[in-house]
Amino acid sequence: METKYSADDVAATMSLQISSYIYTSMATFWTYGYVCSLHEEWTFLLLSRWTKVKFLYVVARYVPFFLFTSHLYMNFTPDENPNKCLILDHICSCFSLLSVLCSESFFVLRTYALWNNNRIVLAALLTAFLAAGVTSVGLFFGLSGTVPFQTSPIPGISGCYQPSDSIGFFVPYILLSALELGLISLTLVRALQTWQTANTHLFTVLLKHNIFYYACGLFCSVVNVLASLLLHHAYKAMFQDFQFIILAILATHMHLYLWHMDRHLHGSDALTLIPLSEISYGVVGSSSAGSAESSAVTGSGS
Incomplete structure (x- = not known):
């Protein structure tokens, strides 16, 4: 005798399948991008100094590997235990939050350096950054624990x-x-404020990078808000990690591009010996601020 399933069961099953396809596609895209930039990336990792910015780069770049591993395991491993789903979801949320915090940190540092290391700007940035981060952590883990997970009633899904x-x-x-x-x-x-006195190639690149990054972030955030409000089942959350992955890819690739641009300007032999203040003169109006910005965006400072 055939077992009949409701339209809601079928819709939930389709959402799970599409979600799995999206995560598989993202993992493939991330792996392809990593392989294509392998030479440039390892050049950066081996030749650049270990700084706080480089640490942020490593975390933002390689956390998606663990995020994809956890999500693909949750999506493709048959399991009808909601508690296990909750644990896996918390693990994935930790990796997602760590990734986006590191990605956003790049642009917090850039903005701080652009403002000549202004302490008022730094205080405002840190306050907003910490408030958004703490609130997000509380919502992610607080709400997920109160909402039970469900699985598809259709066998094999x-x-x-x-x-x-x-x-x-x-x-x-x-x-x-x-x-x-x-x-x-x-x-x-x-x-x-500084366009007339800081119209350098580095300044232009930084401005284009930042605007493009923010535009992508805002677009993805709007998509996630609309998906959460208008969609159901697994459709609601399928673009959440997509945003985090895109932001991580953009932040790390932009940082890698700036580092290689600086390396080309100074010469590979002088990379770890010459400070970066020369290329940043005029970027923010003073050599000391320029040096701070170069350290922030390339991780070559001490």
Whole structure:
């Protein structure tokens, strides 16, 4: 006798399958991008100095590997235990938050350096950054523990999802959008103030990078908010990690590009010996601020 399933069961099953396809595609895209830039990446890892910025790079670059491993395991391993799904989801959330925090840290440092290491700007940036981060962590882990996971009733379909339409799930993306709007506002204000005296190639590249990064971040945040409000089943969360991965790829590739640009300007032999203040003269109006910005964006400082 055939077993009949409701339309809701079929929709939930399709959402799980599509979610699995999306994560598989993202993992493939990330692996392909890593392989294509393998030579440049290992050149950077072997020749550049170990700094805080380089540590951020390593974390932002390689955390997605663990994120994909955890998610693919959760999506493709048959399991009907909601508690195990909750544990795996918490692990994935930890990797996601760590990735996006490191990615955003690059642009917090860039903005701080663009403002001549202004302590007021730093205090404002850290306050907004920490407020968004702490609130997001509390919402991610607080709400996920109160909403039970569900699995597909159709045999042979693996994966689990949270069916709740709780408003709290998209609040972190609103906070992230607000943070990025603040960063782009500070960047544009500084650009207008120093454009005539800091119209250098590095300044132009930084401005283009920052605006492109913020535009992608805002677009992905809007998509996640709309998906959380309008979609159901696993569709609601399938673009969340997509945003984190895109931001990590953009932040690390932009940083890698700037480092190689600086290496080309100074020469590979002098890479670890010559400070970066020369290429940043005029970027923010003073040589000391320029040196600080170069250290922030390339990780070559002491």
